[in-house]
Amino acid sequence: MYLIGERINGMFKDVAKAIKEKDKSVIQGLALKQVSCKANALDVNIGPASSNPKEAMKWLVETIKEVTDITLAIDTTKLDVMESGLSLCKSKPIINSVNANEEKIKSLFSLAKKYNASIIGLTMDKAGIPKDSEGRMELAMKIVASCVEYGIDTSELYLDAVILPVNVAQSHAKEVLKTIRDSKMLADPAPKTVLGLSNVSQGSLAEYKSLINKTFLTMAIANGLDAAILDVTDKELVDSLITAELLMEKQLYCDSYLEAYRKK
């Protein structure tokens, strides 16, 4: 499983404050903590409050680069902010994200080519997020077709079937699982699948958030999920993930299988 650490996001108060006060230690601490928890990449999102988003993204990427050269997933909806992040990345970056709108695809796929980036493709468009798996698959197909059109290897694409909070859109979870399962058939090599996991428990009671995340992640892994944007510092969550992958025969069993996974 490809783990993308979610913590460097301006939606979190400590990160928003650090961006505002240019406090490198908070950001670098979060980066190193997530790296030590076996993140394969770090999501980087400046959040909604910044007055100069381009500058804020530049500062975040440069601050992280001072302590680690891990892959960064530049997380923004603004094209110029995306490019300012991508242009500074040391390792092959990830674009987080593109949706199925024509103009988004055009501009972001060009950036992906320019910076040799992987892409997270959301199964949504101007009309929003489809209710069912069929609608999601239609948009997934559009994104996959664009990969071919732009000469981007489909194995560089992470399809995100967009999970909504269970407390407001309960019927979506099973549709997302079906989309994860079905999207493997869209291309050869198959596109990868990813989830912005924490969204599933957004708005639920604080004491149940981790449980909901853990349960849904386990179900998604059983349906073939390849990657997740999640809280890698949640040890129980990652333990569940490792165990689910073990049961799916993604790693060989041994008594210390949790330790073995973390030794990788």
Added chain:
Amino acid sequence: MERLIEKWQDKISEVVIGAKKPIKIGGETGIYFIDGEDKCPNPPVVAMEVWDMEPESWPETLKSNFGNALKDPGEWAKLCVDKFSADLICLRLASTHPDVKNVSSEEAGKTLEKIMKAVSVPLIVIGGLSPEKDNEVMPYCANVAKGENCLFGIATQNNYKTLTAACLSAGHSIISEAPIDINIAKQLNILICDMQFPADKIVIHHATGALGYGLEYTYSIMERTRLAGLSGDKMLSMPMISFVGQEAWRTKESKTGAKDTGVLWEIATAVAYLNSGADILVMNHPKAVNEVKEAINNFKQPTLSQV
């Protein structure tokens, strides 16, 4: 027709054995002997067994190759290196077993010193296979050979701590053995690494089955281990060793068959394990050693791409 060449994400660790004339094993980034995939910088090597006593269980057809040298481990080792081109010597301290001669650690250490003086090739050192006695003898011998960067055996799930600590303090590599059980093999490597032992000083032994005596079980476990290692499982990405000689010459066919049956048995067993990923073959009969070394060289030549 297009040939599909598998691309693996990881590589097998490289283990260096020996100090005077060190040998490097492992380092594979593909399956050995598959043309186009076999990015294997260090070809497999052949070690020959030398005992600290005349091996009574060996049949005459095997013993006769070594003559009086069987009575002198130093001479025996020299013969194996100079005449039979052994890449390494594997000293088996058989006489230390309480049911054999119960030879002391000090005596075993002297034998080891003799071998170290006689030859400069890397050494593998195996105890008498009595867990309690090995825990006395092996730390002593590890200390005698300090700095020689030998490969010591054999750590098992129930008895690995003493040997691991001894190898750690004297700077040797270690053989970790699980009897044809890939899950235990992985677990044992984790336990050894938990003692701060470096993973790139471990060589895996899955127990060896001779042709007709479980070869296919060991073969498939070794193959699975290699594939897991190449797929990124760090606790299985170690080189592997096979004790081919001891198993081939234990079979009734080798002991009672026609003159060359044992040799053929040993060759067939060794070549099978080469294909399953063995990096070190520990062998007995000079003729078999010669044939297998030739096979390694022949396998190394490109085949399909020449056609």
